Amino acid sequence: MKATEPPGAARPTSRDVARAAGVSQATVSLVLGDKWRGRVSERTADLVRRTAGDLGYRPNLAARTLRLGRTRTALLVVPALTNEFFARVYSGAATVAARHDFGVVLYPSPEGTGPARDPFASARAALDGVIASSMAADALTGIRGTDLPLVMLDSDPADPGSAAQVNLDVADGMRQITDHLLTLGHRRFLHLASAVPSWTFHVRARALATCLGTSHPDVSVRTVTTPLDVPGACAAAERALTAPGPRPTALICDDDLLAAGACKAARRLGLRVPEDLSVTGFDDLALATALEPELTTVRLPAERIGERGMEALLAVLEGRPATPGDLPVTLMVRGSTAPPPTRP
Structure with missing residues (x-):
């Protein structure tokens, strides 16, 4: 149980922590300064941290700043x-x-x-x-x-x-999405791309082009750029879904917000997700599981x-x-993707 400090009581010092833990002040400084590895055993470090917590000890950050510059x-x-x-x-x-x-x-x-x-x-x-x-x-x-x-x-x-x-390994995230949709049988894609001039979105676009490129000659991809918000994505998706020519069966969105706009556009046009149109996102925001059906998306840590x-x-x-090394990302398969419709 952590000690409570009565009004007017002196604050515990590192010397108090050292005395209570049965170690030297130097050991307390090493542990609480996170420089103990290789110098102090893990057991002693845990003891010092517990003792400092029990006493309610807080380091003097102003003094430490002066020492460290x-x-x-x-x-x-x-x-x-x-x-x-x-x-x-x-x-x-x-x-x-x-x-x-x-x-x-x-x-x-x-x-x-x-x-x-x-x-x-x-x-x-x-x-x-x-x-x-x-x-x-x-x-x-x-x-x-x-x-x-x-x-x-x-x-x-x-x-x-x-x-x-x-x-983050965002390129692999896009590869996971395209592999998932290709395995389901989709061949006509719409890429709802963010208009934000950011490296991460450029990587997603390049990865998508590579994954759906020359190795899949029966695949068609159309890219539409949209502001990074739900209203802009809804308007862009609605225009693309009503354009002349065969309608895409899967929408690959650069972000969950864009995917939410795409789902909204589909509802306005009387299209069912995923029966008529599969939709994927990117990020795995809280929004992804608030949508109905829940969104297939890439989880970024x-x-x-x-x-x-x-x-x-x-x-x-x-x-x-x-x-070194990129952080892995994970495809979260949920209800917004399914095989393409069998009828035109």
Whole structure:
């Protein structure tokens, strides 16, 4: 049971923790500074953490900042706060940051994926580093300064403007979708593509073209670009589904929001999902299981990419290499996909 501190009582110190745990102050500093590995046993580290929790000990972050010469603050830049994906990225980054006594400031870029202004008088004076999700590296020049480390999430690996990168295997996600639909028997596709000029959407388009390209000569694909919102997707899908020529039997959407708009367009036209038209999304937002039928989509581990992003920034600050490799994604097959209709 955690001790409660009576009004006016002195705050417990690291010396108090050391005395209660039966270890040295140096050991307490190593454990609570997360520098114990290889120096202190895991059992002792657990004992120190439990004792600190029981005593209600909190490190003096102001003093630690002066010793380290750092603010222990990271900035997470995202294109928008309205997208659930970025909230989950923040949650993952903040969880890792808290374990290292870091704070994470969330900053939605006023220009979306475009240039982001410095939210501080001087980012270099206020921050230890920047994590940017789904932004272009050159959009961060106004924030990061010349020597502030930048970790890019879901971004172009060929871009030299970052100290580390953490990506999702979105190309494999699109391959999983096309394999699923081809196996069901679909051959006429409509790609509802996001108009946002982002690397992740460019990768999805390239992967789709590759998967449904020359190896499938009986396949037809039409691409329609739409704003990244439900009304825009609904209007774009409705126009495409009523265009002259054979109607597509499957809609591949770059995002769950676009898929929701596509389902809305199908209902307006009297088409049933999935009996007349299969629809797939991307991201696996909460919206995916709120739709009826529930949406077949690709689950992106948003919290994990946030965690890996913060871990990468900490590694850069400590002069260590960040963990390499893209994060895997998972196809979630639900009720919005089925074999194509047998009648025209």
